[in-house]
Amino acid sequence: MIQRIKQTARLMKKRLEYGCFSYHHWLRPIEKNKIVVSAYYGGGYADSPKAIVAELLPQGFDIVWLVRDGQEKTLPAGVRPVRYGSKQAIHELATAKIWLDNCRQKYSPPKRKQQVYFQTWHGSLALKKIEKDAAKQLQPAYLDRAKRDAKKCDYMMAGSDFCERIYTDSFWFRGEVLASGTPRCDALLKTDAALTQYVAEAFQSKPTTKFALYAPTFRQGENLTAYLQDFTKVHEALQNRFGGEWKILVRLHPNVAKLAKQINYGENILNATDYPDMQELLAVSEWLITDYSSSMFDMAIAGKKVVLYTPDLDNYLKKERAMYFDLKELPFQLTKTPEALVSQMEEFDEADYHKKLAVFQQHIGSYETGNASVMVADKIKEIIAKG
Known part of the structure; x- marks a missing residue:
């Protein structure tokens, strides 16, 4: 019994390192058809998440977009708005199969093993040095959040060999980099x-x-x-x-x-x-x-x-x-x-x-073809289909 208590204490300590105390949400089941999306810390329908969601909309998924007040008007039919940073947003994240974001998460419950986090980032190719490469110029609070966020990420997507190297070397990221191209740039390659x-x-x-x-x-x-x-x-x-x-x-x-x-x-x-x-x-x-x-x-x-x-x-x-x-x-x-x-x-x-x-x-080493959104959406559909 004492050993079990110690194991539980160690587990809780490890989980609390993520800075969130919303473990009661773990009592609720994960909804495998739910996808929770955010862009620019509660911004509206934009960037790579927008391009990916546009491909997923016809599939009938429960797509939740976390928005600040006023941004809900940017969302298309079929996307459910929830206020960014609210208790309801935490609930939606805790019970979603897929997380999709283009910035480091500020407010989220502890991620469960069955959940999958896609981090698109908010650029195709960086000019200014970022993340670990710019650690001396970034605020300590941001660096702490970035490192914790990186531990949760399962997938990132790159549009070039150069981007893939940055995500692997400078993002504290140990998941899989999809050589898909940049979803938000697909629109630039089409009329x-x-x-x-x-x-x-x-x-x-x-x-x-x-x-x-x-x-x-x-x-x-x-x-x-x-x-x-x-x-x-x-x-x-x-x-x-x-x-x-x-x-x-x-x-x-x-x-x-x-x-x-x-x-x-x-x-x-x-x-x-x-x-x-x-x-x-x-x-x-x-x-x-x-x-x-x-x-x-x-x-x-x-x-x-x-x-x-x-x-x-x-x-x-x-x-x-x-x-x-x-x-x-x-x-x-x-x-x-x-x-x-x-x-x-x-x-x-x-x-x-x-x-x-x-x-x-x-x-x-660019591999932008204009089909990144489809590739990432197909990956998400494949994960959801497996349950």
Whole structure:
């Protein structure tokens, strides 16, 4: 009896290391057809979880999406909203067969052996160093959560040999990496006329409108100093060099979304910061202007045009995170002034650009085919079918 008590105490101590005391939920059976999903800590229907769920919806699963207040309106029919971080959310997680997330879990019950956790992560290819590789720049509380989350993960999915190495070496991850591609990038490799029309209508534009997207990443100092703010000459360059009717969508990173109201917009310069799905904006845009955002790699998968505007490059490299790639060795033109940016767009050499893209994709060992969502959804269906 004493030995059994000691074993139980050791087991409970080990379980309590996960920081959650919701073990009473273990009295409830696991519902094998239930899939609980979260993206961006309670954000709406977006990113790789969205792409995977879209493939699972016709199968009749009980799909629960954990959302913050107001985000439930983004969910399609067939997806059940539950408030992120609530007691009900803990219950749903505790009784689900499948967990699907794109960020480290903040609120979850202890995972049971019969449950399977898919971690999609929120990027296709990282520019800035992440997780273990950026441990000195990350908060201790986050590192602790990341390590505990990694112990629970069963599957991650990679779009290249490079990504697979990072997940294996730098994520404290010991599960299986699926060489599937990146689900959220599938839409970039397909033509979707309905999506094009939907986004055009969202910005009160014609279906024939051509879009360029300006999507810089955030800085630690929350101001617009390093951001492009006058788009007049950029718009003129697009019109003159490529023809057609162009509009520029401006989308700031969620961490500095409040700065969006400080930018001057107009008929052809539109505020897209609050648009719920970044991937949809990338999918309909022909050009991306960014700085240090990994969205450049998403656009590269589709062979779309990218130019980097980095007026604070030297300072950024000193104060922000180290990078996996030298920006000067990437296939994208690097500019530091508005004049150089406009010049690069006016003189853009598409043939040379695609040659550089091909070399880069070979270098990272890309295996993006546009079918990642189907592959991951099939894996989930296979697991559920086995019970």
